[in-house]
Amino acid sequence: MQFDTQLLPRINAKSQKENGKQYYVDDRGNRFPSVTTILNATKPQADRDRLLNWKARVGTEEATRIxxxxxxxxxxxxxxxxxxxxxxxxxxxxxxxxxxxxIKPVLEEIDTVRLVEGSVFHYDLKYSGKLDCIANYQGIPCICEWKTADKPKGSIEHLYEHPLQLTAYMGAANEYYRDYGIQLKHALLVVAIPEMPAEIFWFEPTLIKDYWNQWEKRVAEYWERRSVWG
Incomplete structure (x- = not known):
């Protein structure tokens, strides 16, 4: 594995949980909701219904165990x-x-690691998160996200909101680390599956742009609801 000599400086952020919601606080005291908190608060009704139906089908106890x-x-x-x-x-x-x-065969194609498990903040849109990795995959700089599953997802549609999460992290990383030459345009999402090669989902800039537009709307919706809640 090839390590970059200019690793990105880590953000000294603290994680806070409040009423089931997660926030990150930077060293200047800025406190922003996490990407997952925003996604959960603005989840479309169809996704909420799908989750409720699944819990009803398997039972509350089994759903909790899973x-x-x-x-x-x-x-x-x-x-x-x-x-x-x-x-x-x-x-x-x-x-x-x-x-x-x-997943290991995929990781063997990762090099020039710039950041691993690092907090990021987007100060304009007021959100935060903790991304998995910034590195090169097959020579292309990208943001990486690792997932696990018991069976293949099969298509991007079955990733549900993971692409939005990935795109949100990319946007925050690009803003925060702009002065370090970070301007990511590609994303890699890898799903590890037992006894099978990991699924690889590669996101080109055109698709990323579509997800970013969706993400901006979700962030705006979150803050509009917050203003109504007071």
Whole structure:
């Protein structure tokens, strides 16, 4: 793996949770809602109905078990990827080994790592988040996001709001790190799946622009609702 000699400076941000919502606070005291908080607050009714129908179908207890396990495996796999990208040659925990074996061939095509698990802020649109990685994939600078799943997604449509999340992180990274020559135009979303090669979703600039327009509308909707809520 090739590491860039000009790693981006990390933002000293603190994570805060309040009423189930997540915020990040920078070292100047700016406190902005996270990307996921904004997406959850402005989720279309069709997506809310789909989630409620799924919970009704499997039962509340089973739904909680599934989401808890998914969150745990995602966290473990992210930590494994982080250690690998930072050159720490980690030993993978057994629970996340199937996901690690799925995604590692993709990671071997990642180089020039600029940032791993870094907080970002978009001061104009007033949102924040924590992105997975800024690096080169097959020689192209991009923002990277790692996901885990038990079965293939099959298409971008089945990624639901993950592309919006990815695009939001890109916009914040481009704004915050502009003076460091960061102007990302491509995005990579990789889904690790047990006993299968990871799914690779590559986003070209034209598609990113469409998602960015959607994201701007969601942010505007969030702050309009906040003004109504007081």
């Amino acid at each position: 989401t808890t396990n998914a969150s745990r495996r995602g966290t473990q796999t992210h930590k494994q990827i982080e250690r690998y990208l930072l050159g720490q040659n980690p030993i993978c925990p057994e629970a996340s080994l199937p996901y690690w074996e799925s």
